[in-house]
Amino acid sequence: MATIDAFTYDVPAERDFGYSQAIKSGELIHVSGQLSFDGAGEFLHAGDFAAQLERTYANMDKVLDHYGATRNQVVSQTLYVVNLRQNAAATAEGNLGYFGDHRPASTVLGVTELTLPGQVVEISCVIDTRLPA
Numbered sequence: 001m002a003t004i005d006a007f008t009y010d011v012p013a014e015r016d017f018g019y020s021q022a023i024k025s026g027e028l029i030h031v032s033g034q035l036s037f038d039g040a041g042e043f044l045h046a047g048d049f050a051a052q053l054e055r056t057y058a059n060m061d062k063v064l065d066h067y068g069a070t071r072n073q074v075v076s077q078t079l080y081v082v083n084l085r086q087n088a089a090a091t092a093e094g095n096l097g098y099f100g101d102h103r104p105a106s107t108v109l110g111v112t113e114l115t116l117p118g119q120v121v122e123i124s125c126v127i128d129t130r131l132p133a
């Protein structure tokens with residue numbers, strides 16, 4: 001029987017919306033949409049795509065670290081990007097910088113808006129801990 005291990009930052013949004021940052025079920029970790037926030041759950045860098053992307057990937061690293069996983073174990077990701085045409089090159093550059101030679105399955109969606117005012121990117125992913133780190 002698979003066990004479930006939920007990871008939270010214990011920030012207000014998790015309680016307000018009723019979610020976890022990630023859930024590990026068996027060998028898979030499903031990561032909720034990460035965004036640009038600090039340890040207290042305060043949103044950072046409104047309207048600044050590059051800064052938000054960098055902070056969002058840093059928050060993904062916190063989830064990976066919690067589970068002892070690495071970027072090489074990310075099997076898929078979904079990116080939600082406001083003004084995708086305008087931010088396409090920065091999205092690709094950030095993705096290549098984050099993953100290096102690793103190539104997870106990826107879906108990029110251009111969206112009209114995200115949850116918070118000034119939020120321009122959100123990224124969710126699935127991690128398989130059976131893969132080599």
